[in-house]
Amino acid sequence: MIRLVEGDAATRAPLAARLAPCLGVPGSLVTSRLTRLECRSKPLRAGDLATLTQFDVFFAGVELILAEVSPAVIERATELRARHNLKTPDAIHYATAVVVGATLFLTGDRALARCSEVPVEVL
Numbered sequence: 001m002i003r004l005v006e007g008d009a010a011t012r013a014p015l016a017a018r019l020a021p022c023l024g025v026p027g028s029l030v031t032s033r034l035t036r037l038e039c040r041s042k043p044l045r046a047g048d049l050a051t052l053t054q055f056d057v058f059f060a061g062v063e064l065i066l067a068e069v070s071p072a073v074i075e076r077a078t079e080l081r082a083r084h085n086l087k088t089p090d091a092i093h094y095a096t097a098v099v100v101g102a103t104l105f106l107t108g109d110r111a112l113a114r115c116s117e118v119p120v121e122v123l
Contacts, residue, residue, distance in 0.1 A: 001031065001038075001055075001058065002039050003108060005039070005054045005058065018123060023061075025062075027062075027063065027065050029061075029064045029065065030064075030065045030067055030097070030100050031096070032067055032096040033068055033069055034093065035093065036059055039058075039059075067100050073099050076095035076099055077095035078091070080095055080098075080115065084114055086112070086115075093105075094112055094115055094118070103119070104118065104119050105119065107121070107123070108122065108123055110122050
């Protein structure tokens, strides 16, 4: 999500094209609440109100569901982190997809491609 807002045009284009079919479709995208923290931390620290506004608009979209970091997500993330040697945030994001029953996991991180519970598409 960070690259979608903060990336240059060449970086944003494939992400925007991939997400275009979901825009305006209620509940068509799910992400961990952790994503909001990750996206907003840097612009908040920098006092970058324009970028914060862009993220706020994205997170307020009807297509997005922010899933809680529940005990079930933490347990699955722990297993995934141990099995695949993932970073903790990546394990939480992927575990969220597993727990909510996502049909596809979009990421820019090739390390997550070794996970198999939910198909991974590296953009």
